[in-house]
Amino acid sequence: MAAWPVYLTIGNLKAKVQQQQKRPSSLLIGFLPIRASGDSKAKIWHTALLIILEPIKHCVRDGRRLMQCADGQLRKCFPIIASFICDYKEQVIITGVKNAKKRPTRTHNWTQQQIRLQKTGLVLRTSEKWVHNVKNFAWSHLLVNIHETMMVDVLHQLLKEMVMHLLSWVKLLLKTDMPATRKRKDFAVGYLDLSEQDKLEERFRRVPPFTGLKRFTRFSKIMPVLAPLLAPKFPHVLDFCRALVDFILIAQYCSHDDTTLSYLDQALMRINVYKKGLRDIRRTDGNVKRRFDFLKFHVMSHYSDHVCKFGTTDGYDTAHFEANHKFMLKAFYKRTNKRETFQEQLLWHNKRRIKALAMKDILMASLHTERRKDFTDLLNKDSIQATNTQPTRDPLELSLYSTIKQTDKRQGEARQWCKARDLAKLIDLPEFIPALAVFIREQYWAAGNKLPTSRDKYLREQDPSWVEGWDVSTHGSLTCWVRDGHNPSNMDRLVKEIVRCKPNWQNIPGHWRRNYVWVQKHENEADKYSASSIKGKRIGQLQVIVTGKGINKTTGMLELQPWHKSTTTNPRTLGAIRFYDMTAILRSVHVVPDDGNGYYVNNYADWDTYNTVYDDTFLEAM
16 A cells, blocks of 8 residues: 655754754654545545654643653653645645645634534635635644644745746747747758757756756756846846746755845845746736746745744755655665555664664764764864865876876875976967966065066066976866855855866766866955956866966856957967966856857855855845
């Protein structure tokens, strides 16, 4: 018999603890059978929940249950049902209402009175106030209003619904207003000749890889892909896309205050203002006012209130419990006999697992007391001091990728060395030698406390051939540091990030993985060539890692232009190819090409970039 699992967790556990699968943060307490539909299904579910949660009901009523807490103290516990985390269909069945939109009058007394009115025939079944004539299990629990325990759900309501709706609306808009281009049999169709819908698919394929993002599927790719397609003809649709993505990212913050909640409300206001750009393609029953009157759109108005009442959304997101299916059900289902009693066998296996994990913590606690104390002291610091950017892995053996002869390993060193001129041929960079000469010259000046002028800083060497015989060593990656934003008590805590620049990526001959990075070009101040919000930073693409001796008001993203190529035969200054010290490289950046020769910086790639690159006056943009 098919059944849905029921998990139980403690509401005041930290979200970080609830997300751990190797610790007993959730318990499998029962199953809900899936057989009938309608009122009969609701009756079966409420009867099963009444039996499953019977022990909790008695504990709340008498309040005499003494429980030993983690600190060794005995306390009276009143386990109250604080929240139900489930999808929309399950919310309707559990609450017994016809429509799950929240109304301030919905209580247990209101529901029971409504059922009595329906029996007299005063309320029609077509009315929105209609409720199912089912005895709700929550009526026997004290201090519980089942309507108030229904939680918002980022996974099913925002990521799986609103993002998918947005993509379908945009595709329909491009298909309706920009019909497809007919292909000629005699001529190949280029990118500019494609239809707008085909351009959308092509732009998703052109998105470069980025650490931590899955290509072509993550919602954070939406903005840099849609921006060049919608900006010219559908500015309001682009504003709607930006507002929705802003709302989704801010809703997932691990820490909130009045300022961030105002950002959330402002994003919701922009969604309501700019949704008019999509009203013509919304399928309705003829009522213009109901074009966006569906639950997953309406529920966004409750997110701010839920955060104030229940905390951040990462504490009650169904994504945690979806992962429990793997560890608590699928892992143990193979050990059952697959007969009618397999549910009891799953419960037994989970009970055994929980006891084993709890015993492991008890036995290992005394062995790691000092280590945990030191680790706690480290986390309680205001910030973690990270080392500068440095090479991550062993040097690359260039002989594996080309016919370059490498010099012997120097005594006491593990580096693989080669000549600078040979490396320049391998990576096919004509400006490699001149840029290396200028970089070495700057290092000599810095060692002698000489400050170069702005004119001399990138002035070419008249004869850079003196560096061609230098021994250099190449690396495939760097270790940078980035704020992860996962620790609410310390939002500036830094974690490692790997930036790659390596040939033959994924075993494809000749294919280089070259990440884009932020480079601190100026000291914490903007220059006349860059936007004030990036504070003297520049964006560049790694070409080789060697050891040796501004923001758009519409899209909300930085726009980049490729470096101007000089047509001078013997230029006096360096072009786009330049060397930077590793300490100037801050972290990786996700860059997406537009329709022309420019690029967009994906502000929505991760938490750190989203909270670093933004317009200071975005709240006044309306």
